[in-house]
Amino acid sequence: MKETIITLIAAGMTLALFSYLWRENRAYRIAEHLYIGVAAGYGFVYSMDAIRRIVEKPLSEGRYEWYIPIILGLLFLFYFSRKYFWVYRYPMAITVGAGIGVSLVYMLKTRFIEQIRYTIVPLVTGDPMTTFNNIVLVFGVATALSYFFASAEHKGVLGVSARIGRYVLMIAFGASFGVTVMARISLLIGRLQFLFFTEPAYYMIPVAIALLAYAIYREHMQKKK
Amino acid sequence: MSEAIIRLQEVDPRILYLLMFIVISIPLLRPIGLPISISQETKSLYDFIEKNVKPGSVVVMDSDMSPSTAVECLPQFIAVTRHLAEKGARIIFIASRAVGVQFIEITMKEVFGGGPEHPDYGKKFVNLGYRPGGSVGLRSFAEDVYYMKTDVYGNDLTKLPIMEGVKNAADFTLYCVATGSAVDGYVMLITDPYGTPVGGLCTAVLASRVYPYWPEKVVGFLIGLRGGAEYELLIGKPGRAVAAMDAQSLGHMLIIVFVVLGNIGYFYSSRRRKQ
Numbered sequence: 001m002k003e004t005i006i007t008l009i010a011a012g013m014t015l016a017l018f019s020y021l022w023r024e025n026r027a028y029r030i031a032e033h034l035y036i037g038v039a040a041g042y043g044f045v046y047s048m049d050a051i052r053r054i055v056e057k058p059l060s061e062g063r064y065e066w067y068i069p070i071i072l073g074l075l076f077l078f079y080f081s082r083k084y085f086w087v088y089r090y091p092m093a094i095t096v097g098a099g100i101g102v103s104l105v106y107m108l109k110t111r112f113i114e115q116i117r118y119t120i121v122p123l124v125t126g127d128p129m130t131t132f133n134n135i136v137l138v139f140g141v142a143t144a145l146s147y148f149f150a151s152a153e154h155k156g157v158l159g160v161s162a163r164i165g166r167y168v169l170m171i172a173f174g175a176s177f178g179v180t181v182m183a184r185i186s187l188l189i190g191r192l193q194f195l196f197f198t199e200p201a202y203y204m205i206p207v208a209i210a211l212l213a214y215a216i217y218r219e220h221m222q223k224k225k
Numbered sequence: 226m227s228e229a230i231i232r233l234q235e236v237d238p239r240i241l242y243l244l245m246f247i248v249i250s251i252p253l254l255r256p257i258g259l260p261i262s263i264s265q266e267t268k269s270l271y272d273f274i275e276k277n278v279k280p281g282s283v284v285v286m287d288s289d290m291s292p293s294t295a296v297e298c299l300p301q302f303i304a305v306t307r308h309l310a311e312k313g314a315r316i317i318f319i320a321s322r323a324v325g326v327q328f329i330e331i332t333m334k335e336v337f338g339g340g341p342e343h344p345d346y347g348k349k350f351v352n353l354g355y356r357p358g359g360s361v362g363l364r365s366f367a368e369d370v371y372y373m374k375t376d377v378y379g380n381d382l383t384k385l386p387i388m389e390g391v392k393n394a395a396d397f398t399l400y401c402v403a404t405g406s407a408v409d410g411y412v413m414l415i416t417d418p419y420g421t422p423v424g425g426l427c428t429a430v431l432a433s434r435v436y437p438y439w440p441e442k443v444v445g446f447l448i449g450l451r452g453g454a455e456y457e458l459l460i461g462k463p464g465r466a467v468a469a470m471d472a473q474s475l476g477h478m479l480i481i482v483f484v485v486l487g488n489i490g491y492f493y494s495s496r497r498r499k500q
Contacts, residue, residue, distance in 0.1 A: 021238075039324065042323060046323035047355065047357055049355070050355045057374045103360050103413065103414075109417055110409060110413040118441070176430075179433065180429070182477065183297060183429040186296050187297075188245065188249055189253070189469045189472050191296075192250060193469060196250070
């Protein structure tokens, strides 16, 4: 019984959100606000549980230094106070500083130096496909970088290279658009799989169609008046 | 006729939505069985697991999924977990975002048939739950696996047999992350300092950002729902991703048709303007 009610609510929420494709309406807004509220509540509960699991044991062992991060964490609540908002800046500064400190060294290595290193590849290899890929990689990086070169006018060789670089960028954007479309279609497929194959979710489909038809009819009648 | 061609650029989106709904619904209800080829990105992750994961190897399965990315990542997550379980790996589940915990529970139920009540829980798999703290939290976990102290059900990690001999990220054979946001953060904090390779279970949108790290640091990665379908075929257990592939292909075809029609309308109208 519990499962049935949960499935019906989930199906109802999905269809209410789909109703936005017709136009913005009350059912859509209710579903949207419920989602935001529930997600925030869910995140809060799991975050609190994770913090409890991390600090419970050290505190029970008498390691009181763990109160320092707890107090610093609580200082974040001053974000909601107009008068003492400045207090919130201290834990924020520590969080940002620690985050940057932890990431900076590896960030430089992983996201900068290593990226350059992987662009330095042999242009002739035993495998024709690898050779082709490497040429495309080097050629693409060089021409795309020349497009962003602003210290000289884009004329002559630089102009040709920058122009090719622009096409390289366009191809990259096209590929990104393609995979984005793929992702969005996957989202729709996931919801339709849920609606079509989960009992009793599919019972909500005719209900939603009937409600939508009634709403369209009512709108039509109101316009007529 | 010419007006109709020009109007191809301005198709009412609601018509496109309706057509998309029809085109996707039909193959879901009546599968066509279009062929699915296996990409090199997927094959390389499968091969890595086949070659390097031995019974008792420790593999982390990180759920960085949200409801919006789970459609693509969850079938991948389940397929890879199934493969690891078949290989006899010790699987440590962890969630890098709070909403990711529910997908770990779904995976445990689908692959092992249960959660904390399962006799193999704590021996072959464990759910550490949500790990807060972003990159700082990940760094802490990589440095000391016991940073979370207990699993999500309150069991002391030091007392679970699965954690025997596991101290830090260097003891992992593989770190798989199902994500729609970034894989490079894991390369940065797991692979570079500890040498543990990363396996990417990514949304399609993320794929272009993973290529620079493949195959040296990210040993293999699955791209969207298609990657999940490919992996399901590789392990010989077709599931929900394979079932969705016909709909995915037909959906793409519809988009291509509309892109072509829109371009015909655009070029025709610009030619007429010139005339």
